[in-house]
Every structure is written in C-alpha cells, then in structure tokens.
Amino acid sequence: MIISPPFLPADGLTSENPVSSDPMMDFVDQYELGHHGVYPIAFDRRWHCGAHLAPSFQNEPVRAIADGEVVAYRVSQWPIGDGKKNSDGSDSLNSNTGFVLLRHTTDTGEDRTITFYSLYMQLRDLDGIREALGPLSSNPPETGTSTILPKWLSCSTDGVQVPKNLKVYRKDMLGYAGVRHAHRHLHFEIFMTEGDFTAWFEQSGHAVQLGNKNPTTPVSKDYWGHSYFVIPGGQTFVSTPPLATGAAAAYFPSLQSGTLDTGSKLYVEAYFHKGQRYTRSWVEKDGTLTPLTPAPVRDAYADYEYKMYERATALYPQCPSDGYELLRFGRILNDHPTLPAAAQKTWVAVTFETGEQGYIDISQPVIQKLSDADFPFFMGWQKIEEGNTPFSEHGICDCDELRKIVAVVEDDETPAERMCPAHEQEARLASYIANHAEVRERFRGFVCHAPSEWDASGNEARYKRLKDPDGFFGKRKEFDPNGYDNFIKFLEEFQFLEKTPLGGGKKFWFFHPLAFIRHFRRCGWFAKNDLKKIYDEKNYISVGKAGAEYKERYRHSINLILRKYSLNTKIRSSHFFGQCAIESFYMMIVRESSMAIAKAVKTNHASIATETEGYLKSPPAAPSDIAYFLTKV
Known part of the structure; x- marks a missing residue:
C-alpha cells in the first residue's frame, strides 16, 4: 500500500527531530483542529467519525490519499447559509456542500487485498476558489493531476454525481478546504464497509488481533511496520548476554540487570530509523498501562541497522540470513528457515x-512477537461497537467515559453559553479534548462501527432522542423551539450517501483518518498498480515486450526483499528501483548480456535466457551462439 495525507505541505518533507520516522504525518497532524470537530463524538453525543483539518496555508490543495475510483461527488458554485444573518440582514453564506468520495483497493501483503473509502467534505465552492486563486483553467484535463483540477471538478453539478470508471491517482488535486459555520476546514473520513472490514481483518489465515488484550505471535507471515514484543512477568533481564564473549562482546554494550514483577507485563515497540534501533516500553500492572519511555530510546550499539548483517554473520554463522530476520523482526519470516531452534x-x-x-x-x-499488521491494543487500537457498549442503536454515545467528557463540558457552561447554537457547543467539547492529550490520543485508536452522518435515510430514528426532554434540543426547547427542525434541514444539505452505490441504512467501520494513514504508511507493500507506474511502459514496448510480464514475475520477491532489508522507505526504494532499472534493464534481464542489452532483449538472445534455456542449458548452446566469447581481442 502506498498512501499519503490529504495535504502535502513542503514543510513536512524534513524534520529536525532525529527519532521522527514520518515527518510529513507529524506536520499534518498539527492541522487537526482543537476547537471543533472531534473524532468520534459530537457535542450532543452523536457520532462524528471524521477529523477537521485546517492547513496553515489556506490555499493548500486537498489531494487524493491513494489511487482509486470516484464513487460520488458534488461541486457547488457558491456556499449556503446556516441561518445566521449579516449585519445588513442578508443571509450569511458560510458553509460549503462540495465533496468527493473515493474507493481504494490495494494490497498490504501477499494475497492481502484491502478496500477502503476516503471522504473529503466541505470542499470550497467554485466562486470561492476564483476569488482566492483567480480564474480556473479554460481547458482543464479530463483526468486529475497534482497541479490542476480536472474537468469534472471545474464546473458546478446538479446535485450528487455518481460516475462510472472515473479514476483518481494519489496526489491528484480534489479542491481546497472550504467552510462550515464560517470555520475553514476539511472534514475528512476514512472508513470500510462491513464486508470489506471482515474480508481484511478476519481473512482466513491472516486474522488481525485488533483489540485482543492477550495477543499471540501470529501464524501468518503478514508482517510490516514496527515490531512489538509482549513480555510476561517474572522474566529476567541481564546486563550482558551469555553469548557476549570474544568478538561478539562488542555488539552488547553493558546495560543493567533486573527482573520484571510477576504481576506485571511489559510491552515493547522496536523500529529502525536512519541506521539506528529505537525502542519504547510500557508496563501493565493491575490493568493500568504506564509508559516507561517518554521518548524513543536509541540502542546503545551505534549504527545497529547499518551493521546488522555483520552482526548476523557473527552471531548466527550457521545461517546469517535467518539471523538477520531474527534481529530485524524478532522471528524468522522466510518459508524455509535453516537455523535450528537452539541457535x-x-x-x-x-x-x-x-x-x-x-x-x-x-x-x-512465552514472548509474543507482533507487528503493526496486528494492530496491537497497547498501541491504542480498539474496536468500538454496540457489543462493547459505547454507543446505542440510535447513534447516540452511551459510553460512560465519553458521556462524562460531554457532562464535564456541559456542567461548566454558563446559562448564556447553553443558549448558543449547537456548533458552538461542539467547539467547547473539542477544546476540552484538545487540552487533554491522553483523551485525544486514545480516540485516535478507536475503530468505530457506526452509521454515517451523511446518510439521510435514518435521520429521524437516529436523532429523535435529541428532542427528548433530556436531549440536546429538548433541554433548549424553551429558547430554541425550532432548533431540531433547523438542525435536520441544514444537515440534509450535506447528506448524500443514500444516493450512492453504498446506499442508506447501513453501518460502516470508521478509523481516525490520520491515524489510519500514519499506520498504513509503514506497510510499504507494492501492489500491481504501484509497480506498474514505476517503470514507463514505453521502455518495454521499444523492445517488443510487455511490462506486466516482468513486473509480476518479480513483484512478490521484490516486496519480500524490500521488507527484509527495510528498503521500502521512499528514499531507499527510490534508489533501489533506480539502480534496478540500470542493472536489469527494467527487470527484463537478470544476467550479463553478450551484446547490446536492448538488442539482446528484443531478439531473445541466448545470453539473457534463463539457466535452463540459455548458455547453461543441456545440451549446451550451439557454437554460433557463443562465438562472441571465443573471439580473441
């Protein structure tokens, strides 16, 4: 999977933080607003399964996060009003109804296909774009690019549009953040249908241990991202391992010794960044998880990753390759390990x-070995659905902990504040959560089974409790008698889902969108379409070949190599594929040629044939085929 955030600011390309492995996400995380729009709960205990993002540069383009297809979209010529008036008595046009809904299908590993959706709401109206940036192109391209809006997003639509076979590619421009209630932001969601969620998270042989409080080392070899270790109580830690003798001693700088309390459990995260090994730890005791490392701790052995093959050769002479995987992953992932268990x-x-x-x-x-592919619970991942009590069937939050958060904000309101519009109540809730980091971080790991707020088909069933005497609008009936009706009318201006192939009356699995992107950016598995775009097809056509023949022949093996040697970062993979293009003529040859490479490929010359078909075949090649090598210089 190759995925990126909906904004790509230049400032996110680098970082002065030496332990930051994803500076772009660190920067875009700062775009999440702290004063309104909280995932996954709204001011009145309704689901709010998106995040509100406001770029520091308000004309930063909104971009597609991954390759995909357009499910539905709406382009508005101008904004609408929320009922507020300007000083001259005219309606304040302060909200945008434009949106784009995309469906993405890609791979996260061998036979691991995932489908998910991304939704970009409150996209700026065309008049607003022209006012801020000038005239739109008079001849926009049919399909999108990273620098200009496509034709289908350059003119207003008559309501919701549901196109067929309309492709979008990662980084394509989708528009600009608009406004709602005069607050400029992008409402951004990532979700999966129930079927797609089950297909990936519960796939036979690859079931993900999402939310499992007692995870075990998976049978599946589906590994990516950071490594995690679950260490039970009673385990002993030594200052120097028993094998640290002779030349091996240099790999183990002296540390401390101790024993983990029998009533505790230790959780460890390990990852490599710029050649160094970093870890973080948490200890669980009596059900409470306590961090032991406020920041990642660098391994005492410098350049651990850069010297890992040297280390594997010294410590695992019987099979350095297996040893290398043990050092990187904590377990052997290849299908044919040769290192005996005792070694x-x-x-x-x-x-x-x-x-x-x-x-x-x-x-x-007894020590469990996991990775990001397992969505470990101690990293905050948790399924939230009716079965584990947080939310009621009406789409109203009934989780005690979340209700307390709302109650804290309500109890702190003044009588005057209680008379404020609903969206201002939401702003106070968001502000409370923004100032409580522990609550905010926990919410980022919630994977919520909920209806979409953009589905109008169930509005009355979903929101009628708001009219009850103790409901949000019921408590405000005296001074806001039309509050509920106005709320529904305004909401319907944005809703669209029942008009799409997804249909109405359904629930979906929602992720905090930035947490989802950050997590899957660690995957690095190249799907068929990803590899297809790396080398231009003209390189193959020029010699009478088809690129797919070669790319698919080697794609699986290349992905395993990139994972094993951590070459699946953007910089390392760029160097790898660049060198591969030169050394293997875009993967078309895997050995030296006896003539010009292009000619050898075009003529299927014996010098580049497989071992069983070329010079090494039996019976041997004809003398004329090897005459080149017999020519005296």
Missing part, C-alpha cells in the same frame, strides 16, 4: 524499568 536466541536491549535497560532473549516462546 535462534535473540538478545535485544529493552527498557524494563524507568531509566533502566537490559538484555532479554525474545526468541522464547
């Missing part, structure tokens, strides 16, 4: 108490 001891440094690190052998069966 698989993997001593790594982890923080087991605040300020204290020691070595532990993570190859022990």
Whole structure:
C-alpha cells in the first residue's frame, strides 16, 4: 500500500527531530483542529467519525490519499447559509456542500487485498476558489493531476454525481478546504464497509488481533511496520548476554540487570530509523498501562541497522540470513528457515524499568512477537461497537467515559453559553479534548462501527432522542423551539450517501483518518498498480515486450526483499528501483548480456535466457551462439 495525507505541505518533507520516522504525518497532524470537530463524538453525543483539518496555508490543495475510483461527488458554485444573518440582514453564506468520495483497493501483503473509502467534505465552492486563486483553467484535463483540477471538478453539478470508471491517482488535486459555520476546514473520513472490514481483518489465515488484550505471535507471515514484543512477568533481564564473549562482546554494550514483577507485563515497540534501533516500553500492572519511555530510546550499539548483517554473520554463522530476520523482526519470516531452534536466541536491549535497560532473549516462546499488521491494543487500537457498549442503536454515545467528557463540558457552561447554537457547543467539547492529550490520543485508536452522518435515510430514528426532554434540543426547547427542525434541514444539505452505490441504512467501520494513514504508511507493500507506474511502459514496448510480464514475475520477491532489508522507505526504494532499472534493464534481464542489452532483449538472445534455456542449458548452446566469447581481442 502506498498512501499519503490529504495535504502535502513542503514543510513536512524534513524534520529536525532525529527519532521522527514520518515527518510529513507529524506536520499534518498539527492541522487537526482543537476547537471543533472531534473524532468520534459530537457535542450532543452523536457520532462524528471524521477529523477537521485546517492547513496553515489556506490555499493548500486537498489531494487524493491513494489511487482509486470516484464513487460520488458534488461541486457547488457558491456556499449556503446556516441561518445566521449579516449585519445588513442578508443571509450569511458560510458553509460549503462540495465533496468527493473515493474507493481504494490495494494490497498490504501477499494475497492481502484491502478496500477502503476516503471522504473529503466541505470542499470550497467554485466562486470561492476564483476569488482566492483567480480564474480556473479554460481547458482543464479530463483526468486529475497534482497541479490542476480536472474537468469534472471545474464546473458546478446538479446535485450528487455518481460516475462510472472515473479514476483518481494519489496526489491528484480534489479542491481546497472550504467552510462550515464560517470555520475553514476539511472534514475528512476514512472508513470500510462491513464486508470489506471482515474480508481484511478476519481473512482466513491472516486474522488481525485488533483489540485482543492477550495477543499471540501470529501464524501468518503478514508482517510490516514496527515490531512489538509482549513480555510476561517474572522474566529476567541481564546486563550482558551469555553469548557476549570474544568478538561478539562488542555488539552488547553493558546495560543493567533486573527482573520484571510477576504481576506485571511489559510491552515493547522496536523500529529502525536512519541506521539506528529505537525502542519504547510500557508496563501493565493491575490493568493500568504506564509508559516507561517518554521518548524513543536509541540502542546503545551505534549504527545497529547499518551493521546488522555483520552482526548476523557473527552471531548466527550457521545461517546469517535467518539471523538477520531474527534481529530485524524478532522471528524468522522466510518459508524455509535453516537455523535450528537452539541457535535462534535473540538478545535485544529493552527498557524494563524507568531509566533502566537490559538484555532479554525474545526468541522464547512465552514472548509474543507482533507487528503493526496486528494492530496491537497497547498501541491504542480498539474496536468500538454496540457489543462493547459505547454507543446505542440510535447513534447516540452511551459510553460512560465519553458521556462524562460531554457532562464535564456541559456542567461548566454558563446559562448564556447553553443558549448558543449547537456548533458552538461542539467547539467547547473539542477544546476540552484538545487540552487533554491522553483523551485525544486514545480516540485516535478507536475503530468505530457506526452509521454515517451523511446518510439521510435514518435521520429521524437516529436523532429523535435529541428532542427528548433530556436531549440536546429538548433541554433548549424553551429558547430554541425550532432548533431540531433547523438542525435536520441544514444537515440534509450535506447528506448524500443514500444516493450512492453504498446506499442508506447501513453501518460502516470508521478509523481516525490520520491515524489510519500514519499506520498504513509503514506497510510499504507494492501492489500491481504501484509497480506498474514505476517503470514507463514505453521502455518495454521499444523492445517488443510487455511490462506486466516482468513486473509480476518479480513483484512478490521484490516486496519480500524490500521488507527484509527495510528498503521500502521512499528514499531507499527510490534508489533501489533506480539502480534496478540500470542493472536489469527494467527487470527484463537478470544476467550479463553478450551484446547490446536492448538488442539482446528484443531478439531473445541466448545470453539473457534463463539457466535452463540459455548458455547453461543441456545440451549446451550451439557454437554460433557463443562465438562472441571465443573471439580473441
């Protein structure tokens, strides 16, 4: 999967933070507003399954986060009003109804196809774009680009449009952030249908342990991102491993020793960045998870990743390749391991108490080995659905913890504030959550099973409780008698889902959109369409070949290589594919040619044939085929 955020500011390309492995997401995370629009709960305990993003540069383009197809869209000529009046008594046109809904299908691993949707709401109206940026192109392209709006987004539509086979590619411009209630922002969602969610998270042989409080090392070899280790209580940490003798001692700088309390459990995150190994730790005791490392801790052995093959060769002489995987992943992922179990001891440094690190052998069966592919619960991932009580069937939040958050804000309101419009109540709730980092971070891991707020088919059933005497509008009936009706009327101006192939009356699985993107950016698996775009097809046509023949022949193996050697970062993979183009003529040859490469490929010359078909075949090649090598210089 290749995915990027909906904004790509230049300032996100670099970072002064040495431990930041994704500076772009660090920067875009700052766009999430703290004063309104909270995922996943609204001011009146309704679901709000999107995030509100406001770029620092208000004319920063909104972009497609991944390749996909357009499910539906709406382009508005001008904004609408929310009932407020200007000083001259005219309606204040302060809200945008434009949107784009995309469907994305890609791969996260071998036979691991995922389908998800991204929704971009409150896109700016055409008049607003012209006012801010000048005239639109008089001849826009039919399909999108990273620099200009396509034709289908350059003219207003008569309501919701549902196109067929309309493609969009990652980074394509979709518009600009608009306004709602005069607040400029993009309402951004990522969700999956129930069927797509089950197909990926519960796939046979690859079931994801989302929210499992007692995860185990998966049978699946579906590994990506960071590594995680679950260490049970009673385990001992040593200052120097027993194998750290002779030349091996240099790989294990002296640390501390100690024993994990029997009533505790240690969770460790490990990852590599710019050649260094970093870890973070949390200890669980009596059901409470406490961080031991406020910031990632760099391994005491410098340049751990850069010297990992050297380390594997020294520590695992029977099979350095298997040893290399143990050092990187904590387990052997290849299908044919040769290293015997007794030789698989993997001593790594982890923080087991605040300020204290020691070595532990993570190859022990009692220590569970996970990755980001497992969505570990101690990293905040949690399923939220009716079965585990947070929200009622009417789409109203009944989770005690979340209700308390709303109550705290309501109790702090003055009588005058209680008379304010609903969206201002939401702003106070958002502000409260923004100022409580622990609440905000927990919400980012919620994966919520909920109806869409953009589905008008169930409005009355979903929102009628708001009219009850103790409901949001019921409590305000005296001074806002038309509040509920106005709320529904305004909401319907934005709703559209029942007019799309997704239909109405359904629930979906929602993710905090920025958390989803950050998480899957660690995947790095190249799907068929990803590899298709790396090398231009003209390179193959010029020699009478088809690119897919070669790309699909090697794609699986290339993905395994990129994962094993951590070449799937944007910089490393760029170098890899650039060098591969030169050395293998865009993957068309895997050995030296006896003539000009293009001619050899075009004529299927024996010098570039497979081992069983070329010079190494039996019986041997004809003398005329190898005459080149017999020519004296």
